[in-house]
Amino acid sequence: MKKEFRIQEILILMYRIFLAYVFYQISRVLFWQFNKDLIKVDSIADYFRLAFHGIAFDTTAILYVNSLFILLSLLPLVINTKKYYQKILFWLYFITNGIAYLMNFGDFIYYRFSQTRLTSAVFQVVKNESNLLKTSTISIIQHPFVIISFVVLMSLWIFLYKKINVKERKPLKLLPYFICSIITICCTTVLVIGGIRGDFKHSTRPINMVDANRFVINPVQGNMVLNSTFSFFRTLGTNNFKAVHFVDSQFIEKNIQPYKLYHRKIINRPNIVIFIVESFGREYSGAFNKEKNIKDYVSYTPFIDSLANESLIFPNSFANGRQSIHGMSSILAGIPSLTDAFTGSPYSNQKIQSIVSVCNDLGYDTSFYHGAPNGSMGFLGFGNILGFKHYFGKNEYNNDKDFDGIWAIWDEPFLQYFAKNTGKKQPFMTTVFTASSHHPFKIPEKYKGKFKKGKIEMHEPIQYTDFSIRKYFETAKKQPWFHNTIFVFTGDHTNEVCYPEYQKAMNHFAVPIIFYSPNPEYQLKGVNIETAQQIDIYPTLADLIGYNKKIRSWGKSLVSPEKYSSIIVNSDGGTEQFIIGNYLYRFDGKNFTGVYDKKDLNFDNNLINRVKNPEIEKGKLISKAWYQDYMDRVINRKLH
Known part of the structure; x- marks a missing residue:
C-alpha cells in the first residue's frame, strides 16, 4: 500500500x-x-x-x-x-x-x-x-x-x-x-x-x-x-491609493491647510533655476554638518559649501521620496510619494498645479534639462504633465562624445550647455537634473586622480558634480540674466552613506535645501534650523516670485512671515512617516506603528504604548487628516 x-x-x-x-x-x-x-x-x-x-x-x-x-x-x-x-x-x-x-x-x-x-x-x-x-x-x-x-x-x-x-x-x-x-x-x-x-x-x-x-x-x-x-x-497589481475618512473637512482646512496664499509684492519678477542634483545627500556637504559633531568628518562639495555661505540653507531638510522621479514630483509639484509612488500610479496623468504651472500663469518661459536619452526616468512624460514649454535632453545636446556611455552627458559639459542655452526669454523658470553622481560612480577619464577617493564610492563623483556646478557658475555669472535669478539646490534622494549619523533611518531621506541669489533684494542668506522638506520648495518659490493667488500645497513657504503649519512627510516604502511638532509618527494607512521623539532619527525608542499626551494624540489626528486629504486629492484628481 x-x-x-x-x-x-x-x-x-x-x-x-x-x-x-x-x-x-x-x-x-x-x-x-x-x-x-x-x-x-x-x-x-x-x-x-x-x-x-x-x-x-x-x-x-x-x-x-x-x-x-x-x-x-x-x-x-x-x-x-x-x-x-x-x-x-x-x-x-x-x-x-x-x-x-x-x-x-x-x-x-x-x-x-x-x-x-x-x-x-x-x-x-x-x-x-x-x-x-x-x-x-x-x-x-x-x-x-x-x-x-x-x-x-x-x-x-x-x-x-x-x-x-x-x-x-x-x-x-x-x-x-x-x-x-x-x-x-x-x-x-x-x-x-x-x-x-x-x-x-x-x-x-x-x-x-x-x-x-x-x-x-x-x-x-x-x-x-x-x-x-x-x-x-x-x-504586483497593488494599488495602495484608497480613499479613507478619519476627520471632517473642517479639521483638514484648519490643520492641514491644503491651500496657501502669499501676499508678497514683486515689481521685477526673478528668474528661477532649480538644480536637482542626483543622489545629493546632506552627508556629503560640510555646510550642512557644522553642528552635527561627526567624528573625522570630511566634506566633498567645496564649491557648494562656499555657495552655502552666501545662501539661505536648511541643515535639517528631508526628501519626500526614495527615487529620482519621486524627487521631481516633490520638488516641482509638492506631491510626495507614499508607499506607492504617485508618479507610478493610475492617477499621475491629471491636471497638477506646480511651480511650472504657476510660472506659466505669470508668463515665464519654462524648461527642463536632463542629459540622459529623452524619456529616461519618466522625466519627459511627467514634465509634459506639469506643463514645461521646453525639454532639453541628450537628443537636443546632440554630441555623443560627451556621453558617459551609461546614463547621460557628463555633468560638466551638460551644465555648460545649460548655462548658455537658458535665459533667451525672460523671466524664465528652468530645472536641471544632473546625472553623474550616480552608480556606477564614474568620472571622466581626464579627471582621474583630480578628486580624492574618499571612504565610499560616491565621494569621488559627487566631487566631480560639485566641480561641474562651479564651472557652471563661472559661465552663468557672465550671462545678462544672472543677477536677477534665484537658484535652488537640492538632491532627488540620498545614496551611499559613510557616517553613523546618516545611517539613521530618517536620515536615509536627508537631502540639502539651498536658496541663493546674487540679488540682495530677496534676502536669501543665513542658516535656518527649522525642519524643511522638498515639497516646501514649490510654495517658497511661488511666494518669492509674487504669485498672489491660492496654491495647492502640502508644503509651505520657508521665507514667508505668514505662518502655516509644518508637516514633514515621506515613506520608507511600507510605512508613512510624519514629523509634526516634537514627535515623529509612523502610520501604515490604518494604524500607528510607532511614535518617536523627533530627535530619535533612528527610531530606537518607540513611545507608542508608553507615552500619551495631548500633543501626541493631536499629532496622530493630524497625520491621519493629512493622509486622508492626500488620498482624496490624488484619487479624485484635485491636485490643481
Missing part, C-alpha cells in the same frame, strides 16, 4: 521545499552582510530572532514560486515517478526558484540605493531606460561576489536536490492511489493557501510588507525579516 499512499514522493517533495527555506535563510545572511551598515542588528540572538520571523515571509514567497511544482508533484498521473517526468519537475523547480532567488541577490546592491526591498514599483523605474543591460553588467563587474555567490549557492542547491531521487514505482491498485492523491492534494492546498496568506484565520488579511514591522525594534530591520521575492510578488 506504500505505493498507493505515495509516501516516498511526499517526503521527497517536503525535502525539496525544505531546501528552498535553507537557501532563503542563506540569502538573508548575505543580504545583511552587504547592508549591515544600514541595518543595525545588536547581537547574534537578535539576528536569529529576525530570521525566525522571516520564515513566515519566506513561506509565502516559496509557495508563490512553487505552487505549480507542488501541484504537478502530487497530481495522480501514474507517470509521476518516471525519469522523464522527474526531469520536467527538475527544470520547472530550478527555473522558477532560480529567477525568484536571484531577486534577493539583486537587492544586495539595489537596497543601498532604494532603501527598501524590491517591489513591483521597479517596473516604473526601468520602463523608460535603454541602458539596463549595460548598468547591470557594470554592477556585476563591480560586485563579482554577488554573482559568484549566486552561482555557487545554486550549484549547491542542485547538488542537494539530486542527492535524493524518486525511485520509479508503478501503483498496483489505482483506486486507492487516486483517493490518497486527492486527499493529499486537498490537504496540501489548505496548507499552501494558509502559507501564502501567512495565517489561517479568515478574519486576517494576508501578510504584506508592513507586517514585517511587527517583529522588529527598529523599523529598518523590517527589511531583514522580508525577502525580495515576497516584496515583489506581494506588490
Whole structure:
C-alpha cells in the first residue's frame, strides 16, 4: 500500500521545499552582510530572532514560486515517478526558484540605493531606460561576489536536490492511489493557501510588507525579516491609493491647510533655476554638518559649501521620496510619494498645479534639462504633465562624445550647455537634473586622480558634480540674466552613506535645501534650523516670485512671515512617516506603528504604548487628516 499512499514522493517533495527555506535563510545572511551598515542588528540572538520571523515571509514567497511544482508533484498521473517526468519537475523547480532567488541577490546592491526591498514599483523605474543591460553588467563587474555567490549557492542547491531521487514505482491498485492523491492534494492546498496568506484565520488579511514591522525594534530591520521575492510578488497589481475618512473637512482646512496664499509684492519678477542634483545627500556637504559633531568628518562639495555661505540653507531638510522621479514630483509639484509612488500610479496623468504651472500663469518661459536619452526616468512624460514649454535632453545636446556611455552627458559639459542655452526669454523658470553622481560612480577619464577617493564610492563623483556646478557658475555669472535669478539646490534622494549619523533611518531621506541669489533684494542668506522638506520648495518659490493667488500645497513657504503649519512627510516604502511638532509618527494607512521623539532619527525608542499626551494624540489626528486629504486629492484628481 506504500505505493498507493505515495509516501516516498511526499517526503521527497517536503525535502525539496525544505531546501528552498535553507537557501532563503542563506540569502538573508548575505543580504545583511552587504547592508549591515544600514541595518543595525545588536547581537547574534537578535539576528536569529529576525530570521525566525522571516520564515513566515519566506513561506509565502516559496509557495508563490512553487505552487505549480507542488501541484504537478502530487497530481495522480501514474507517470509521476518516471525519469522523464522527474526531469520536467527538475527544470520547472530550478527555473522558477532560480529567477525568484536571484531577486534577493539583486537587492544586495539595489537596497543601498532604494532603501527598501524590491517591489513591483521597479517596473516604473526601468520602463523608460535603454541602458539596463549595460548598468547591470557594470554592477556585476563591480560586485563579482554577488554573482559568484549566486552561482555557487545554486550549484549547491542542485547538488542537494539530486542527492535524493524518486525511485520509479508503478501503483498496483489505482483506486486507492487516486483517493490518497486527492486527499493529499486537498490537504496540501489548505496548507499552501494558509502559507501564502501567512495565517489561517479568515478574519486576517494576508501578510504584506508592513507586517514585517511587527517583529522588529527598529523599523529598518523590517527589511531583514522580508525577502525580495515576497516584496515583489506581494506588490504586483497593488494599488495602495484608497480613499479613507478619519476627520471632517473642517479639521483638514484648519490643520492641514491644503491651500496657501502669499501676499508678497514683486515689481521685477526673478528668474528661477532649480538644480536637482542626483543622489545629493546632506552627508556629503560640510555646510550642512557644522553642528552635527561627526567624528573625522570630511566634506566633498567645496564649491557648494562656499555657495552655502552666501545662501539661505536648511541643515535639517528631508526628501519626500526614495527615487529620482519621486524627487521631481516633490520638488516641482509638492506631491510626495507614499508607499506607492504617485508618479507610478493610475492617477499621475491629471491636471497638477506646480511651480511650472504657476510660472506659466505669470508668463515665464519654462524648461527642463536632463542629459540622459529623452524619456529616461519618466522625466519627459511627467514634465509634459506639469506643463514645461521646453525639454532639453541628450537628443537636443546632440554630441555623443560627451556621453558617459551609461546614463547621460557628463555633468560638466551638460551644465555648460545649460548655462548658455537658458535665459533667451525672460523671466524664465528652468530645472536641471544632473546625472553623474550616480552608480556606477564614474568620472571622466581626464579627471582621474583630480578628486580624492574618499571612504565610499560616491565621494569621488559627487566631487566631480560639485566641480561641474562651479564651472557652471563661472559661465552663468557672465550671462545678462544672472543677477536677477534665484537658484535652488537640492538632491532627488540620498545614496551611499559613510557616517553613523546618516545611517539613521530618517536620515536615509536627508537631502540639502539651498536658496541663493546674487540679488540682495530677496534676502536669501543665513542658516535656518527649522525642519524643511522638498515639497516646501514649490510654495517658497511661488511666494518669492509674487504669485498672489491660492496654491495647492502640502508644503509651505520657508521665507514667508505668514505662518502655516509644518508637516514633514515621506515613506520608507511600507510605512508613512510624519514629523509634526516634537514627535515623529509612523502610520501604515490604518494604524500607528510607532511614535518617536523627533530627535530619535533612528527610531530606537518607540513611545507608542508608553507615552500619551495631548500633543501626541493631536499629532496622530493630524497625520491621519493629512493622509486622508492626500488620498482624496490624488484619487479624485484635485491636485490643481
